[in-house]
Amino acid sequence: MTTPEEEPVTEAELHAWLDGELPDDRRDAVRRYLDDHPEVAHRFASYRAQRTMTARAFAPLIDRPLPDRLKPPFSRRHRALPWLALAASLLAFVAGGAAGWLAHGWSAPGAPSSRAFVAEAVAAHRVFAAEVRHPVEVGADQEEHLVTWLGKRLGKPLRAPRLAGRGYELVGGRLLSDTDGPAAQLMYQDATGRRITLYARPTRDPADTSFRFAHDGNVQAFYWRDNGLAWALTGELDRVTLSGIAEDVYRALNS
The missing domain is CATH 3.30.200.100 (MucB/RseB, C-terminal domain)
Incomplete structure (x- = not known):
């Protein structure tokens, strides 16, 4: 039986590390994998940069109250749907590699x-x-x-x-x-x-x-x-x- 350190590193684990959800017993294996695969390490750095820039770009929206005109007269569960739709849209936007907008959060003219x-x-x-x-x-x-x-x-x-x-x-x-x-x-x-x-x-x-x-x-x-x-x-x-x-x-x- 293979140990956690011997299991192959997956793309899902790279994203789990970015999200702070990677189990402790897999972190050393992922670090070694990135050391041995510089092309993956470069891609991982791009993921991290995109995540940081996206967070900066949309941070003002996270704590802003939902406008009354977007609040449907339904249950509490339904009132969450506009934000879920926005989150899904942002996820699709990032997955599409929209580098031009992602760089918007940079301190760069x-x-x-x-x-x-x-x-x-x-x-x-x-x-x-x-x-x-x-x-x-x-x-x-x-x-x-x-x-x-x-x-x-x-x-x-x-x-x-x-x-x-x-x-x-x-x-x-x-x-x-x-x-x-x-x-x-x-x-x-x-x-x-x-x-x-x-x-x-x-x-x-x-x-x-x-x-x-x-x-x-x-x-x-x-x-x-x-x-x-x-x-x-x-x-x-x-x-x-x-x-x-x-x-x-x-x-x-x-x-």
């Missing part, structure tokens, strides 16, 4: 597509910057192969900016997938082990080289569009420091 983009970048940062054994797919010792491979997948030339002047060295990078297709993540680390990530994906939007700022808790990001790519620099740094690094990245990419 710009169009919904930009807010969705930076949400993806920050979600990927949260997953892989904390990874100990497999933070990157291809290491910095294969930098030429890394940027050539990622550039080919993005359909645009790619380079890894030098950030040694800011105390950061390239760790490596990986290919990711977001709602619009392939994306690339480059990771850098300083002498203390602090990490920042540079996220890029193709974009059909016009270039906008002005920096925009977004944050979610202690994770902050500067993002912009240039040369057919959308870029986001993300890290757990103060805004001024991260802004300076973003300027260095921009200059390096356009030198």
Whole structure:
């Protein structure tokens, strides 16, 4: 007979963890599963980001009294139906992957597509910057192969900016997938082990080289569009420091 730790991890258990309903004896197994399956870990981070943004977006509705015009003259049981219908609608909306609206809860200016983009970048940062054994797919010792491979997948030339002047060295990078297709993540680390990530994906939007700022808790990001790519620099740094690094990245990419 298999123990709880040996049972395969299911999609339902991932959602149960998000909902705080995963049994204690399964948590270690799910953590190990996510460590060994980075593509699932990335998807799980997206679920978590979507859940957080949805909660923020609709929080004002939760405690608001039901308007009199929506209260049918029926029993108490029937009076709950409008809210049940709303809950079902929101569930279907989230399941449909409406990333543009889900990003509405972010502290980020710009169009919904930009807010969705930076949400993806920050979600990927949260997953892989904390990874100990497999933070990157291809290491910095294969930098030429890394940027050539990622550039080919993005359909645009790619380079890894030098950030040694800011105390950061390239760790490596990986290919990711977001709602619009392939994306690339480059990771850098300083002498203390602090990490920042540079996220890029193709974009059909016009270039906008002005920096925009977004944050979610202690994770902050500067993002912009240039040369057919959308870029986001993300890290757990103060805004001024991260802004300076973003300027260095921009200059390096356009030198």
